[in-house]
Amino acid sequence: MTEAVRPGAIDVGGKPYLRDAKGALVPLEAIKAVDLLMDETVRDIIARATEVSAAIAAFKVEAFAAVGGFQALLAQEYGTTIGGPKGNVTLTSFDGCLKVQVQAADLLELGPELQTAKTLIDGCLSEWAAGSGAELRALVNQVFSVDKEGQINRAALFMLLRVESPDERWQRAMEAIRNSIRVIGSRSYVRFYNRAAPDAAWQGIPLDIAVA
Numbered sequence: 001m002t003e004a005v006r007p008g009a010i011d012v013g014g015k016p017y018l019r020d021a022k023g024a025l026v027p028l029e030a031i032k033a034v035d036l037l038m039d040e041t042v043r044d045i046i047a048r049a050t051e052v053s054a055a056i057a058a059f060k061v062e063a064f065a066a067v068g069g070f071q072a073l074l075a076q077e078y079g080t081t082i083g084g085p086k087g088n089v090t091l092t093s094f095d096g097c098l099k100v101q102v103q104a105a106d107l108l109e110l111g112p113e114l115q116t117a118k119t120l121i122d123g124c125l126s127e128w129a130a131g132s133g134a135e136l137r138a139l140v141n142q143v144f145s146v147d148k149e150g151q152i153n154r155a156a157l158f159m160l161l162r163v164e165s166p167d168e169r170w171q172r173a174m175e176a177i178r179n180s181i182r183v184i185g186s187r188s189y190v191r192f193y194n195r196a197a198p199d200a201a202w203q204g205i206p207l208d209i210a211v212a
Contacts, residue, residue, distance in 0.1 A: 007043045056207075063190045067091065067102050087188065096198035101191045106183045110152055113180035118144055120173035124165070136163065 009016040010025060017025040018039065028036070067089060075081055083089030087104045121140055142156040161174055192205040 006040070007047075008039065060190070063100070064102070064188070067100065067190070097195050097200075099193040099202065101193065102188060103191070104186050104188045107185040107187055108154065109182045109184045110154075110157075111180040111182055113176040114152070117173040117176035117180065120169045120176065124167055124170050124173070128167075139163070 006016065006018075006028070008018055009028065010019060011017075012025065016028040018028060018031060020026050070091065071082060071089065082091075083102075087102065089102045091100045092098065125137060125140065139156060139160055142153050143160050144152065157177065161177060163170075163174075165171070192207060193202040194205060195202050
């Protein structure tokens with residue numbers, strides 16, 4: 001690659017420059033060879049990544065449109081629909097070896113009632129110290145130990161909701177947790193699978209696409 005056509009180069013008075021991280025223009029000839037090579041490598045990778053991202057975005061639209069078109073055709077021609085609640089639908093090839101699956105997932109938000117629930121749960125576990133199992137305590141700790149993004153462990157939260165107790169405080173805590181859960185939107189996914197034979201296990205094609 002010649003200096004005259006180097007991506008990112010800026011021509012000033014017929015001389016090529018690159019802008020550094022502080023915004024200053026540095027003559028190409030004054031930049032170390034390793035820095036030039038790294039710049040070129042990064043620009044090449046990002047250019048390719050941008051192309052792939054655009055292709056995936058286009059394919060996302062095509063895949064959802066194809067599934068939606070098939071559903072619309074069924075409804076129009078046969079007066080029937082295919083799919084489950086919330087737009088979930090699975091389409092398979094005639095030989096049973098290819099599968100396209102569209103799934104919708106709710107986006108959840110946890111309200112301030114969750115803190116009230118924790119206070120009630122802590123009170124229960126404090127009094128149940130002698131009889132409460134270690135597994136329950138571990139589950140509670142798992143629920144309220146936030147991850148690196150500061151998010152509650154929601155899978156553990158739903159497991160906790162299945163725990164029953166005659167203690168009125170525990171019941172109020174579970175009710176507070178249910179009241180804290182709010183659906184603020186949804187996200188749809190399309191996933192792809194194949195398998196060698198109809199009785200073989202499905203293998204996911206590693207391409208997950210989400211609609212924001």
